[in-house]
Amino acid sequence: MSKRYEQHCPVAQALDVVGERWALLIVRNLLLGPLRFTDLLGALPKMGTRMLSDRLKNLSEAGVVASRELPPPASTVAYALTERGFELAPVISALADWGGPLLTPGKRAERRDPDSAALMLWNRAQKAKRPPSGNVRLEIGERSYVFQFRAGEVRAQRGELAAPDSAVAVSTSDAFALLEGSLDVRRALDSERLKLSGQLRAPAFRELFGLPRSSEGGAPHAR
Amino acid sequence: MSKRYEQHCPVAQALDVVGERWALLIVRNLLLGPLRFTDLLGALPKMGTRMLSDRLKNLSEAGVVASRELPPPASTVAYALTERGFELAPVISALADWGGPLLTPGKRAERRDPDSAALMLWNRAQKAKRPPSGNVRLEIGERSYVFQFRAGEVRAQRGELAAPDSAVAVSTSDAFALLEGSLDVRRALDSERLKLSGQLRAPAFRELFGLPRSSEGGAPHAR
DNA sequence: CCGCATCCGTTTCGATACTG
DNA sequence: CAGTATCGAAACGGATGCGG
Numbered sequence: 131m132s133k134r135y136e137q138h139c140p141v142a143q144a145l146d147v148v149g150e151r152w153a154l155l156i157v158r159n160l161l162l163g164p165l166r167f168t169d170l171l172g173a174l175p176k177m178g179t180r181m182l183s184d185r186l187k188n189l190s191e192a193g194v195v196a197s198r199e200l201p202p203p204a205s206t207v208a209y210a211l212t213e214r215g216f217e218l219a220p221v222i223s224a225l226a227d228w229g230g231p232l233l234t235p236g237k238r239a240e241r242r243d244p245d246s247a248a249l250m251l252w253n254r255a256q257k258a259k260r261p262p263s264g265n266v267r268l269e270i271g272e273r274s275y276v277f278q279f280r281a282g283e284v285r286a287q288r289g290e291l292a293a294p295d296s297a298v299a300v301s302t303s304d305a306f307a308l309l310e311g312s313l314d315v316r317r318a319l320d321s322e323r324l325k326l327s328g329q330l331r332a333p334a335f336r337e338l339f340g341l342p343r344s345s346e347g348g349a350p351h352a353r
Numbered sequence: 354m355s356k357r358y359e360q361h362c363p364v365a366q367a368l369d370v371v372g373e374r375w376a377l378l379i380v381r382n383l384l385l386g387p388l389r390f391t392d393l394l395g396a397l398p399k400m401g402t403r404m405l406s407d408r409l410k411n412l413s414e415a416g417v418v419a420s421r422e423l424p425p426p427a428s429t430v431a432y433a434l435t436e437r438g439f440e441l442a443p444v445i446s447a448l449a450d451w452g453g454p455l456l457t458p459g460k461r462a463e464r465r466d467p468d469s470a471a472l473m474l475w476n477r478a479q480k481a482k483r484p485p486s487g488n489v490r491l492e493i494g495e496r497s498y499v500f501q502f503r504a505g506e507v508r509a510q511r512g513e514l515a516a517p518d519s520a521v522a523v524s525t526s527d528a529f530a531l532l533e534g535s536l537d538v539r540r541a542l543d544s545e546r547l548k549l550s551g552q553l554r555a556p557a558f559r560e561l562f563g564l565p566r567s568s569e570g571g572a573p574h575a576r
Numbered sequence: 577c578c579g580c581a582t583c584c585g586t587t588t589c590g591a592t593a594c595t596g
Numbered sequence: 597c598a599g600t601a602t603c604g605a606a607a608c609g610g611a612t613g614c615g616g
Contacts, residue, residue: 139469141381144452158364178590224443229367246362
């Protein structure tokens with residue numbers, strides 16, 4: 131945007147770069163790994179192709195994202211965050227924390243994609259008790275993610291992992307249900323809506339991702 | 354904005370509320386205390402009155418700001434952050450951290466106001482070594498601020514304080530110079546561009562606000 | 577003066593069609 | 597698949613007006 135705030139203030143300067151509509155959502159989607167133009171487009175409903183190419187251009191010039199040519203046979207372009215771009219993670223994280231209470235469980239017509247669930251899990255994992263170390267393969271809906279815990283850091287990326295220490299599988303809607311507490315980990319395991327394998331046990335899993343213990347304590351059929 | 358992202362994601366929900374142009378800058382200015390309509394207008398160059406009243410309306414409906422009638426004789430309205438609004442501080446803080454490197458020392462035509470300097474000092478104070486406890490009266494340019502340190506928390510507000518433990522006075526431009534490291538605390542004190550009084554000594558002052566030790570180490574006239 | 581509503585020229589947005 | 601071209605609709609920015 132050529133409209134800058136023109137203030138000698140770090141907040142205004144930051145917003146000059148990532149304060150435009152869509153910009154931070156693009157960053158959010160790229161936090162889990164590189165994406166192609168159309169992948170981004172699909173993840174950002176209502177956004178037009180013009181918008182996306184404009185934003186990607188601006189973010190590239192600002193050094194936040196970089197486009198790389200994928201090697202053949204997948205000869206196409208992928209967009210990835212630069213190191214500077216990854217440094218926006220605390221901003222996204224703070225926004226996610228603040229926006230958490232705004233998530234109303236009901237709401238139809240709101241897109242629910244695996245990436246959002248994965249990011250929420252990542253955000254919680256960063257704040258939860260530090261795990262020892264290890265890799266977790268997380269399957270949410272059709273997508274697969276790798277969470278790497280080591281030295282008090284958590285990294286999350288799209289992708290497969292040959293030999294993870296543990297594996298988790300859950301549907302997209304159940305992932306959100308677990309996050310919001312309307313589905314209990316124990317109950318999800320019993321009904322096989324959540325599958326755990328490897329070293330990870332239920333209590334450790336819940337702590338690892340800071341999941342609430344249960345929905346309403348003693349009201350199983352709270353409608 | 355009636356244009357919502359319509360995604361079931363806390364980041365998107367947060368941006369639906371505070372992602373519009375100007376919104377976060379309004380919050381930033383209110384972090385230091387309530388302001389009147391025209392005060393905000395003056396702090397936000399290029400912003401029109403229409404924009405401001407729209408944004409204030411949206412932010413009020415979202416529960417981020419609240420307008421309160423000031424008691425007579427100053428019968429006018431002031432806008433203040435709600436508790437929910439203050440919870441955006443980590444977002445502003447993360448943006449300030451990320452935007453810090455974008456601040457180029459030179460740049461004319463960039464507004465430099467005391468509030469920005471005070472906010473930057475607040476941001477650094479939060480990350481610096483925890484001070485014991487006490488109140489500091491900080492005068493930047495024409496404005497006065499009160500920093501309250503206690504129990505590992507730092508609060509910063511516009512306003513006077515009758516009997517602070519320490520007092521600091523500096524011009525607006527020198528405040529930025531101290532922050533960016535082009536002006537050394539020691540040198541500023543010697544030349545009386547920075548005035549300290551009360552219990553606060555130079556080294557403690559520098560640590561309290563995480564100020565850099567000096568500009569370029571051994572190049573006093575680096576041009 | 578303060579808080580806001582109205583008007584207007586310009587920019588930006590969102591959707592679609594189209595090209596390499 | 598990766599964009600560019602185009603167009604109507606909306607939003608922005610600035611100026612002005614008007615009731616307190």
